[in-house]
Amino acid sequence: MKKKGVGIGSTFYGTGYGNGFPDVSRAKAVLKEDGKVAVHVGATEVGQGSKTIMSQMAAEVMSIPLNDIIFICEDTKNMPDSGTAAASRQTYNTGNAIKLACEDLRKKVIENAFKELKLNSSVGLTLKNGEIYLKTLPSKNISLKELALCLLKNKELPLIGEGSFTAQTIEMDEETGQGAPYWPYTFNVYGVIVEVDTETGLIDIIKAVCAQDVGKAINPEMIEGQMDGGFAMGLGYSIYEDLGLKEGKMKNKNFTNYLIPTALDVPELEKFIIEDPESTGPFGAKGIGEPVMLGVAPAVLNAIYDAVGVRITQVPVTPDRLLRALKEERRE
Amino acid sequence: MKREIVGKRAIRVDGHSKVLGKAEYPQDIQKQSMYHGKTLRSKKPHAYFKLNIDKAKNLKGVIAILTAKDVPYNHHGVLFKDHEIFCTNKVRRVGDPIAFVVAENEKIAKQAVEFIEIEYDEIPGVFDPIKAMEQSAPIVHKESNILYHYKIRKGNIENAFKQCEVIVENEYRTGMVDHAFLQPESGIAYMDENTVVVCASSQYPHFDQIEIAEALNIPTENVRVINPAIGGAFGGREDITLQIHIALATKLVGKPVKTTYSREESFLAHGKRHSMIMKYKTGANRQGKLVAMEANIIGDTGAYASWAPNVLRKAGVHATGPYEIPNVKVDSYAVYTNNPFAGAMRGFGAAQGPIAYEQQIDEIGRKLSIDPITIRKINGFKVGSETATGQILEASVPYIQCIESVGKALGLEQKEGIR
């Protein structure tokens, strides 16, 4: 018999290293001779999109097109240490460092521009769309490109902005666990409707919804991509993935028997990006890389209970495990 | 402030090279006259061993075979240096690296690995973290198998449970899982004058740089780590795998050395998500307000610590879920066993707890005839809430908004309320 059920899984997640361990990101922004800006930062692009969203942050501060940001994050020889690409910390932590580095460079650009423009002061000068100009008399202007050339001639390049950001966390008391171990926290809620086949033990997800708190979305499309991916990974955790561990040996150590979800297993996910800016985040942003997968498994388990009235206390809920639980319930 | 680029759509900056198939992953890097490496790994979970490499060494095309005695500092690890780069005389898990063959080509390297004679003297292993906590259990490292214990003591749970209208108790279990990123580990190392250059996918190249320099006993500035395109990570590229092996090899033989793992070796080489056993007792008053919670969480970190203390700390800190609970007692433990080692994986100790605390709260709601949305709204974090560690959530706490969005999309809002 096929039975339907609905379930919710809601979670919170403290991002960053945590517990008072110095969580430091460093970044460098360099004005190049062609007016482009190179951002040097030890933030690894693992596929999550850090290169893109951090380039967006830099482009925003420098007010230049995204294509004019050269993002360098591959080589220990030419990038400062910005910590690990983990703990959902890069957007918040390194994002802040990049923003600070670019603000520093922006200030230096304006200071140099007022000299080149032969003004008395940098007051009232602004940088927008690749141009530095006087707000009260826009004809007093110089492009970033022209400025870079002037500076090159005067041997004043490279112009470098630097930024460093350290998250605020406090070590917890050893006996009571009291303290402020993480910041910021990110919230995530999943809801699913499942259909449980009580004969085969198979679980079909017929509807899935996710609401993800992001602080402020830097790139909404990439956040959706993270949500979809986190959902798939959470689904695998809920009902498929099993190493078949026995006496320390993995039976399932290839893709023939360690089953990760395929395109046929992952249903469409309805996604809500919830914005509530975090005042200490870059543009209000928080990290979401991990939170996006947390609510899936509990939502599925609660939906199974709603469908068949049995609490499954172990993941993955393989057909075998589900049928056994149903049988036990009947016996009781 | 009006923003031009942040918050807007932007084409992925590395998209173009990836759709063209031009993005360069470590396996795509070729060097003139490079050698190939292959790792010999333990087939036993807990054993002493003796090694004889003579036969393998004499195989035509074998350049070198690295073992523990070739490593200046034979230890690594993200928190504790409890991994050996190559096991000296004892293996603690299936998959522990024992030797690294460098050969003219991959085929010979593979063959030579088979030619290495290894004699295991098996000792009893421990595979269940609860058993591993007992006094009589086989010891995986030097002292106790319990390597970390985190505690929360807030309020008075004994008194609080007495006041509860409803109490729910249950035990939950989660298994170890793999990151299964699509790109198996691969790397190439070469010498650039007296600098060792290592190209491999890593989540944290600067930390790899330090660990490689320590193992080789050379200054950090003589190690350069290049991170090419990375085919997913999810925490599984936090602990170092092949980087030190190829760095040692290239320093020894002077030529570029490359190694690429098969899918199976990838499973054997990197860490897993901690399996956890979570005992929960949760109590609420008649109105559905959570009053007390007690949780005992045991995390199996397998043969090595990796990030276990941080993972089990995170499990403990997040044990309440996103709910205000005035009286909380949490004990979380990280325990060594002879299972595959567990480390960082997306969620990092906060992915297991929800399976427990979210079922607990549903059960509480069910017993009090309060629907899942309402019970969460009654207890959920809001601006000003205090967490189990006494931290005030002073801003950006849109939990209720998230719950409401999901409830509405599922058509649950009409059903809300106390039945």
Added chain:
Amino acid sequence: MKDINLKINGKSYRLSTNEDMRLIDVLRDELGLLGSKEGCGEGECGACTILMEGRTVNACMVMAFQTDEKEIITIEGLSNGEQLHPIQQAFIEIGAVQCGFCTPGMILSAKAILDKDTNPTREMIRQGISGNLCRCTGYAKIVDAIELAGKLLRNGGNNCEA
């Protein structure tokens, strides 16, 4: 040793191959066509998907000698210089790429789907890429991208393979 003739991305090759050589080895090691990726070596992940005689195959499961006189298309044969194929364009446009390791194989599976029908249902698309694993995207944006690519092709987006 066996000599084989094969046509890859419109170009003819004559190669001598070993008995244990797989097509993926020919592509990557012999010809330097590194766009095809090896993710599992046993035909489960689809990262090495290529088109042989217009049909998708896993290059890790085809022996080199089996490719004699066959016509093969790899990811390198899809774009025309800097001019992207509509599928590639759509993948970028929609944001269907994350780590990118599954992307070349995924794009070739997409091509096989759209070569048959430029207006497939989402279910047909999911079926068509079910042999290609992706751990990052949850497939949603990949399905969207293939839909968009179909639309581009229907609207005369020229198929610019060599």
